[in-house]
Amino acid sequence: MDTLTHALSGALLGRLIARAPDPVRPGPRVWHMVVAGAAAATFPDLDFVLGYVSDLAYLRGHRGVTHSVLMLPLWAGLIAWLMSRMPKLRASGVDWRAFYAVACAGLAIHIAGDLITQFGTMILAPLSDRRFGFGTTFIIDLPLTGALVAGLLASALWRRSRVPAAVGLLATCAWIGVGALGRSEAIDVARDYAAAQGIAAVSIDAAPRPASPFNWTAIVFDGERYHFAHINTRRTELLAAGPDDSFIRRFSAPYRPVSMAQWQVRERFGEDGMRELARAVWSAEDFAFYRWFSMFPVLDHAENSGSARCASFRDLRFEIPGREATLFRYGLCSVGDAGWKRFKWTSDGRRWLSPD
Secondary structure, rough: OOOOOOOOOEEEHHHOOOOOOOOOOOOOOOOHHHHHHHHHHHHHHHHEEEEOOOOHHHHHHHHOOHHHHOOOHHHHHHHHHHHHHOOHHHOOOOOHHHHHHHHHHHHHHHHHHHHHOOEEOOOOOOOOOEEOOOOOOOOOOOOHHHHHHHHHHHHHOOOOHHHHHHHHHHHHHHHHHHHHHHHHHHHHHHHHHHHOOOOOOOOEEEEEOOOOOOOOEEEEEEOEEEEEEEEEEEOOOOOOOOOOHHHHHHHHHHOOEEHHOOOOEEEEOOOHHHHHHHHHHHHHHHHHHHHOOOEEEEEEEEEEOOOOOEEEEEEEOOOOOOOOOOOOEEEEEOOOOEEEEEEEEEEEEEOOOOOO
């Protein structure tokens, strides 16, 4: 989920938790709790600084220790202490314990917001690097963000009531539930396709897509190849979109009704001529990071010339119709006797990655 939406969710949760000031015992005001909730819900994404270290540091560390439920109590204590050091609060004798609950809640709602996406979140870091994700929601979801904004605006109008905050959060949860329904429908479509085609499926899944909770890429893996289709589980006819239409309509148009689905097949290791090279790259120790990260990996590019042997992979999670660039395309090149060398595809071409 994008950082702005995380901050909004934390702010709304902070408003729900906040209570009217007690004239007998000093405590944080409502807006203090809103700020604390927003700050806590933003905090985990500070791991973006790993991108300045290296591409691999970001890939391995993003949604790691800052997103861990095991580390949550520690991070909450740090955020609560920092909030209590605000000059006015410090002068009035408000200590960190007044912010600890809202800091815990803000961190928790951030983790929950990332868990509903399919990127994967290491909630058990640093003890485990396993990535968890429910995959119900695309990483940017405008109606979800809108529900949070509406809740905050209503809370600003009815300042003495926590009801608008509660309604806003309930509406957000309901919208996530709609996405879960869409995911279930997409998986059913993939399962029906596998059965109709006689495919011995190793795994069946669906990747959330933008613009609608019913836009999905249904995916069937048979052990060697991926069968996938871009579908809208509720659409009954094709959606036409021109260059002058809204970006939401243009993003949504490629997703076809289930009855008109166009299933594609992609070999995981490519065609016969490059399959041996692709398998060698895939199984190399230097490529372990991508085996860990990817969910639906397929060969992206391969070349076998006299000077270099290279192969790269992409993940169908990030192959979105209507979007020119595909993120997270990584590979290896074997140059002479120097062994494998990692690289990443960017808009400027191949970029070599520094070793660990």
